[in-house]
Each structure stands twice: as C-alpha cells, then as structure tokens.
Amino acid sequence: MSMYNMLLLQDMMSWVGIEASLFHDYSMVLLCLIGMGFCFFMGLMYVSGNFFLKGYSSSDYLEFTWTVVPAFLLYSLGVPSLYLMYFMEGASKYDLTLKVIGHQWYWSYELNDFDTDISFDSYMVNVTDLGLGEFRLLEVDSVVSLPFLSKIRVLVSSGDVLHSWALPSMGLKIDACPGRLNFMNISCMRPSVIFGQCSEICGVNHSFMPISIEFISWDDFLNCYVS
Ligand SMILES: [Cu+2]
Structure with a gap:
C-alpha cells in the first residue's frame, strides 16, 4: 500500500499492473536520458560560445540521425503502450x-x-x-x-x-x-x-x-x- 515516503509506484499485484509499472520505469529512464542529453548540449553551446559550431552549415548525416533516433524512441514508447492497452481489456472469458x-x-x-x-x-x-x-x-x-x-x-x-x-x-x-x-x-x-x-x-x-x-x-x- 502507499506510504508517506514512497517515491515510485506501489508493488503491483496483477500482471497488468506489473507491465504498467515496467513501462513507467522504461519511460522515466528514457525521459531522464533525453533531458540529460538536452541539458548537456545546451550547456556545451553556452560554455563554448558556439565555438564548436562555428562555420558549420549543414550535414546530411546529422539530419538523418536527428530524424531516425527520435522516431525510434517514439516507436519504442508507442508499441508497448498499445500492447498494454489491449492487454488491459483483452480477456474474453471470465470466472x-x-x-x-x-x-x-x-x-x-x-x-x-x-x-x-x-x-x-x-x-x-x-x-x-x-x-x-x-x-x-x-x-x-x-x-x-x-x-x-x-x-x-x-x-x-x-x-x-x-x-x-x-x-x-x-x-x-x-x-x-x-x-x-x-x-x-x-x-x-x-x-x-x-x-x-x-x-x-x-x-x-x-x-x-x-x-x-x-x-x-x-x-x-x-x-x-x-x-
Ligand atoms: Cu466518489
């Protein structure tokens, strides 16, 4: 049950709950990594005064990466999310x-x-x-x-x-x-x-x-x- 000092979700008692809890953990890890990456590059630009990007006009490789990587990350969130939604309502026979x-x-x-x-x-x-x-x-x-x-x-x-x-x-x-x-x-x-x-x-x-x-x-x- 929920206690006053709990930070995360409660221990789950059902399969659906366990799956939802695991998906929550995965999403949080992804969110933290994206947030840390974003802060790192913002900080780098601020500290270096854009020194590294001076004279940098375009890059096909970079554009390909910043399109494919976020698409893959969204895909990795969307598929388990849909799977979980059907899993929650899936049973057709009941005791x-x-x-x-x-x-x-x-x-x-x-x-x-x-x-x-x-x-x-x-x-x-x-x-x-x-x-x-x-x-x-x-x-x-x-x-x-x-x-x-x-x-x-x-x-x-x-x-x-x-x-x-x-x-x-x-x-x-x-x-x-x-x-x-x-x-x-x-x-x-x-x-x-x-x-x-x-x-x-x-x-x-x-x-x-x-x-x-x-x-x-x-x-x-x-x-x-x-x-
Ligand atoms: Cu009520």
Missing part, C-alpha cells in the same frame, strides 16, 4: 463478475454468478472505531472477497455523480459514470488485501469512500459467499 456501483458516499457491490444474488454496501469504518493495526480512511465495514489467480470482470457504474473505482496496486482505475457501464478485468496473483479510494472529486465526503478487497482461495471464497 466471475463483480458489479460495482458508486454512491455518495459508499460503494455497493454485487455478485450475480450464483443461485442467490449477493449484494452489499461497503462503508468506511469511522476513525474512532478502528482496531489496532487498522488503517485510517482505508478500512471498510464490508470487505469484498474475491478469488486470486482468476479472471474477474469488474462492471462499474454510478448511482448519482461521477466516481472512480481505483486500486493503485492493481494498476487499475475505472470511472464510475451514472447511466453508463464501464468494465475492466482484474486478476490478482497472490492472496492479499488491497486498498483503494474513490479518485474522482464527487462531493464533500469524497475522501471517505475507500475500497478494500481481499483475495482468497476459491475454496474460501465459496465458503464465504455460497455456503
């Missing part, structure tokens, strides 16, 4: 569907794959009711339990205003729009508890509608909801 509905200011969840439909509301736990080791502004009264190592389709909508269902450690954020159904798939790699928060300014209690999901085994999941 389970979770429906998420944003409200001012709580989340409602539904699981409709079983004989009896399961639906519940998830409210933030008040600061005064927190137990030892629990996290302020992140704990909820009804945690969503989902099986890990499974493809889960998440359908997100809203009952009133715009919300956003965001789980940073899954590399996931979906807008919850009233009258519209957005979807994305999640797949967690290990048993874990994952926290998130609403990421769309949705009203005065926007900061008080956290998301908490625990990923458990299929057996525990079926015991939890079906039996």
